[in-house]
Amino acid sequence: MRYWIIGIAALLLLAGCHKKEELPAGKRTDEVAVRIGDTLITQEDIAQRLPLLSEKDRAFAQTDIGRQNLIQIITREKLIEADARHNQLDQDPEYKKLLEEKREQLEKTYDDFAQQLLTQFWYAKQQTDGPINVTEKEIKDYYAKYPYEMTLKQIIVSNAQTADQLLRSLKGNPSSWNSLSRQYNIAPDSLKSFSFMPGEYLPNLEVVAANSPVGKVEGFFKTPQGFHIIMKTNEKRLSWAEAQPRIQQVLENQKLDELLDSLKTQYEVIIYDKNE
DSSP states (O other): OHHHHHHHHHHHHHHTTOOOOOOOTTOOTTTEEEEETTEEEEHHHHHHHGGGSOHHHHHHHTSHHHHHHHHHHHHHHHHHHHHHHHTTGGGOHHHHHHHHHHHHHHHHHHHHHHHHHHHHHHHHHHHHHSTTOOOHHHHHHHHHHOOEEEEEEEEEESSHHHHHHHHHHHHHOGGGHHHHHHHHOOSOGGGTEEEEOTTSSOHHHHHHHHTSOTTOEEEEEEETTEEEEEEEEEEEEOOHHHHHHHHHHHHHHHHHHHHHHHHHHHTTOOOOOOOO
């Protein structure tokens, strides 16, 4: 706002210096605010600038004096642009280099958005009337079998030798879990202790946890994440309201995996870069 107030007197004086010019054919005076050579600043240009202003400046720009100030600011910008082009600054190699870099960046942004939007449309179609649609009966049947949530803590290490040493130590002294976890655990914080319903985590670890009493150290188990040592710390029954959206997501993910597996065959997916 300060910029507007300081410059307003000079800008309004400048406004009185414009010559009256004939408008191009087909343009009405109520459509055009300013003409700079062959460049027109239209009422639409001014309206499009308003959402870009702060709330206070936008309110000021909607007064008579504020609107004139905004017009003069846009006019100054267009004058600078016109003179820059006249002096061929738009042909400067550095300007063209930076402009091309921005074009590539925007094209990448557009391509990413297009891909994300197409994915969203695909998901919406599959969820509505496609193979990953989940019915109310399927959710109720799953809840009848798995109405509970387990809480698990785990230590993940990168090699079997360390996992074996830790497992021996923990079985002999389970109270050392926290200190050994701080020293050796490579799991992200979100996976050091977490709760899950059956179907929300790794199947082999879910089975072990489901059949393990609370407080017992189990392991170690190899997965693509590393070597796991686990301990179930709690198990509780969930209400229908708590479980329903989570079960829907579990079933949808399972159906999605099946669909994508079939698509891999259909589109002949071959992965050459594999982590052993």
